[in-house]
Amino acid sequence: KAGVTQTPRYLIKTRGQQVTLSCSPISGHRSVSWYQQTPGQGLQFLFEYFSETQRNKGNFPGRFSGRQFSNSRSEMNVSTLELGDSALYLCASSSRTKGTQYFGPGTRLLVL
Amino acid sequence: GIQVEQSPPDLILQEGANSTLRCNFSDSVNNLQWFHQNPWGQLINLFYIPSGTKQNGRLSATTVATERYSLLYISSSQTTDSGVYFCAVGWSNNDMRFGAGTRLTVKP
Numbered sequence: 001k002a003g004v005t006q007t008p009r010y011l012i013k014t015r016g017q018q019v020t021l022s023c024s025p026i027s028g029h030r031s032v033s034w035y036q037q038t039p040g041q042g043l044q045f046l047f048e049y050f051s052e053t054q055r056n057k058g059n060f061p062g063r064f065s066g067r068q069f070s071n072s073r074s075e076m077n078v079s080t081l082e083l084g085d086s087a088l089y090l091c092a093s094s095s096r097t098k099g100t101q102y103f104g105p106g107t108r109l110l111v112l
Numbered sequence: 113g114i115q116v117e118q119s120p121p122d123l124i125l126q127e128g129a130n131s132t133l134r135c136n137f138s139d140s141v142n143n144l145q146w147f148h149q150n151p152w153g154q155l156i157n158l159f160y161i162p163s164g165t166k167q168n169g170r171l172s173a174t175t176v177a178t179e180r181y182s183l184l185y186i187s188s189s190q191t192t193d194s195g196v197y198f199c200a201v202g203w204s205n206n207d208m209r210f211g212a213g214t215r216l217t218v219k220p
Contacts, residue, residue, distance in 0.1 A: 033205055037153075042213070043198065048206035056206035088153055098143050098204045103155035 001026055004093050004104035012110045018079040021107045025072050025093030032074040033101065034066060037088040046089075049074055050097055078109075086111045114139045116201055118211035125189050125218050133184040133214045135199035142203055144175050146184050149196045149213070158184070158197075189218045 005024045013019050025032050034046040045058040049068035066076040072093075078085055088108050092101040115138040125131055135144075146158040159166050159173040161182065166173055170189075175182040186193055196215050202208040 031205055033208070035210075043200075043210035045206070045208055050206075056204075090153075090155060092155075092205075094205050097206065100157050100160040101145060101205055101208075102157060103147075106153050108153075 001028075004091060004102055006089075006091055006104035006107050008107060009105065010108050010110075012112065013081050014112050015081055015083060017081050018077065019081060019109060020075055020077045021089055021091075021109075023074045023076075023091035023093075023104055025074070025091075026095075026102055029093035029095050029102075030072050031094040031097055032068055032072065033092045033094070034074070034076050035090045035092065036060075037090060037106075038086075043090075046076065048097075055097070081111045083111050085109065114141070114201060114209050116199065116209050116211040118197075118199060118214050120214060121212065122215045123217070125216070127189060127191060127218055127220050129189050129218075130185070130187045131189060131216070133186070133197050133216075135182040135184070135201075135211055137180050137182075137201045137209075140177065140180070141201040142177075143205065143208065144177075144182055144199065144201045145208075146173055146182070147198045147200065148193075149198065151195060155198070186216075189216075191218045191220055194218050 033048040047057040068074045090106045092103045117136045163177045172185045196213040200208045200210045
């Protein structure tokens, strides 16, 4: 089975712009979670989708949003980018809502 | 929220040595996972271990849920074991809290 894929792998944006990141889970997995990793805050949970429903959201402002499609692919969107949004964004898929998570390679976002 | 503490923060070993990494958590959980992040940022799941003991080759893990800690054992370490090891705990995959990690460096 192919692993979790994320596109794009690298992205440079300027403050005030918006960005959309994409995640394709392992075939058959219906749970997709998103995480932000920064040197200062570490790995932080953003949100999780299961069968197109957002089941939970971490402590992030409303500028961070996401969605999941019927084929389980997920996108996350960050509007009005700030310098502090520079981070590695990781998505993980799982076959169940509680169980082994498989991570993608991540998208490195740099906001200038 | 739940607090996750990993120790030691940094660990330097000679190739062939054994090591034990610890993860303490402040509340009861039923979802605990260990991950290895390589230098390129890829997170690899090592164990899903909310309780009990598991082994996979040179790696093994034990979680004592009643005492709120988990241990990751690495035996006969290799340079490819270098990276950061994270434990993550929660009740479901939508509330996982990651520790700050243990940075392991294995020298040849």
